[in-house]
Structures are given as C-alpha cells and as structure tokens.
Amino acid sequence: MSCNIILLGAPGSGKGTQAALLSKSLQIPSISTGEILRGEVASASEVGKKAKSYMDAGGLVPDEVVVEIVKKRISEADCKNGFILDGFPRNLNQGEVLQAMLESIRKKVDLVLDFSVADEVIVKRISGRFACKKCNTVYNRFFSLPKKEGVCDNCAGTEFLTRADDNEDTVKNRLKVYRDNSRTLIDFYQKKSLLYSVDGLKNVASIFEEISAVISDRNKILSGV
Numbered sequence: 001m002s003c004n005i006i007l008l009g010a011p012g013s014g015k016g017t018q019a020a021l022l023s024k025s026l027q028i029p030s031i032s033t034g035e036i037l038r039g040e041v042a043s044a045s046e047v048g049k050k051a052k053s054y055m056d057a058g059g060l061v062p063d064e065v066v067v068e069i070v071k072k073r074i075s076e077a078d079c080k081n082g083f084i085l086d087g088f089p090r091n092l093n094q095g096e097v098l099q100a101m102l103e104s105i106r107k108k109v110d111l112v113l114d115f116s117v118a119d120e121v122i123v124k125r126i127s128g129r130f131a132c133k134k135c136n137t138v139y140n141r142f143f144s145l146p147k148k149e150g151v152c153d154n155c156a157g158t159e160f161l162t163r164a165d166d167n168e169d170t171v172k173n174r175l176k177v178y179r180d181n182s183r184t185l186i187d188f189y190q191k192k193s194l195l196y197s198v199d200g201l202k203n204v205a206s207i208f209e210e211i212s213a214v215i216s217d218r219n220k221i222l223s224g225v
C-alpha cells in the first residue's frame with residue numbers, strides 16, 4: 001500500500017528529524033526540497049544559481065523551480081510505495097500544484113502532519129543547530145550535543161557544519177515567511193480531512209511513537225483490517 005505523507009511545520013519544528021525516522025521505519029524516501037536546493041547551490045547548477053539569493057535571504061524560491069524539482073523526484077522508482085515530503089508544499093499554490101501533479105499519475109496525498117512549535121523555541125533550536133558533515137545527523141548546542149564532544153554519535157565523523165541560513169536574522173525572516181504562507185495551506189488540508197496536528201515540543205521519541213501510530217491506524221483503515 002502506498003503512503004504519501006506531507007510534513008508541514010516551521011523551520012526547526014522537528015519535521016526533518018521525524019522525516020528521517022519515518023523514512024527508515026516505513027522504507028520510503030524522505031524528500032527535503034531544502035536539502036535538494038542546498039545541493040544545487042553547492043554544485044552551482046542553473047537551479048542553484050536561481051535559488052541562492054532567495055535562500056540566503058530566508059525567502060521562498062519561486063514555485064516553478066521547486067515544483068519542477070519535486071515533480072522529477074517523485075517520479076523516481078524509489079517513490080513507488082510512497083514518499084515523505086519535508087518542506088514542500090510551502091504555500092497554497094504549491095499545494096494545489098502538487099494535488100494536480102499527483103492526480104495526473106493516479107496518486108494522492110494520504111496524510112499531512114503539521115508540527116507546531118512556538119517561535120521563541122524555534123529561534124533557539126535553529127541558531128544552535130549543526131550537523132555531521134558525513135551523515136547529516138543533526139545536533140544542537142543548547143539541547144542535544146553528541147555524547148562524546150566533537151564525535152558524531154551515528155557515524156563517528158568529526159567534522160560538523162552549520163547551515164548558512166541558520167543565523168538569527170535569516171531565521172526570523174524564514175519564520176515570518178512560514179507564518180504568512182502556511183495558514184491557507186493548513187486550511188486546504190484540513191478541509192480534505194488529511195491534517196493531523198503534532199505538538200512539536202514533545203521529545204523526539206514520543207512524537208515518533210505518536211505519528212507512527214497515526215500512520216498505522218490509517219493504513220489499517222485503508223486496508224480494511
């Protein structure tokens with residue numbers, strides 16, 4: 001059974017962490033448009049050149065650029081049993097385009113998880129965030145340092161990176177952009193009865209347990225068990 005899941009939430013709401021956990025447990029890919037775009041910027045591709053200034057300022061990259069990326073990615077073979085979208089759609093237009101895109105390939109959105117976290121917490125979460133250069137495991141200098149200082153818990157890597165847009169000024173703009181665009185998108189999915197709200201302040205393990213149960217219940221209903 002396919003399971004196409006969308007994760008909504010402000011930057012730093014914990015959706016990336018849960019996307020990685022769900023991807024592993026459900027054996028479906030997690031697609032982060034932010035991560036793909038950072039790769040494009042790093043390789044100085046045409047898409048990367050178009051996206052860079054918007055990303056540096058914490059604004060949204062034009063819809064047509066992001067839509068094209070998602071269209072290509074979800075048509076790849078590893079998405080046939082489902083996928084997790086992390087960071088897309090980010091506004092109502094992207095939501096509507098995604099709906100049409102999926103209908104045209106006889107797919108649909110099955111569940112939308114909306115992660116909510118207060119702005120003050122987000123600013124602290126993002127400005128303290130850094131990740132292992134090798135395996136991308138995310139840490140935070142205020143809340144979750146590696147068990148051994150300077151060594152990644154997951155892969156023992158010793159080099160870490162901080163994202164260029166994870167600074168306090170850009171974060172404030174990213175949050176504003178998120179708040180300005182998300183309400184209509186949340187309403188869009190609420191009207192379709194696809195929305196499940198997640199308290200993003202809970203700890204990682206209990207959120208994962210909660211959303212795994214939601215997904216499993218939904219799958220049972222769909223398979224008539």
Ligand code: AMP
Nearest residue numbers: 011033034055059060061066087088090
């Ligand atoms: P993220 O890693 O999801 O926080 O995204 C980092 C940056 O990539 C955002 O601040 C945007 O500039 C850009 N971006 C990622 N996803 C999208 C999207 N769906 N639409 C427009 N811009 C996006």
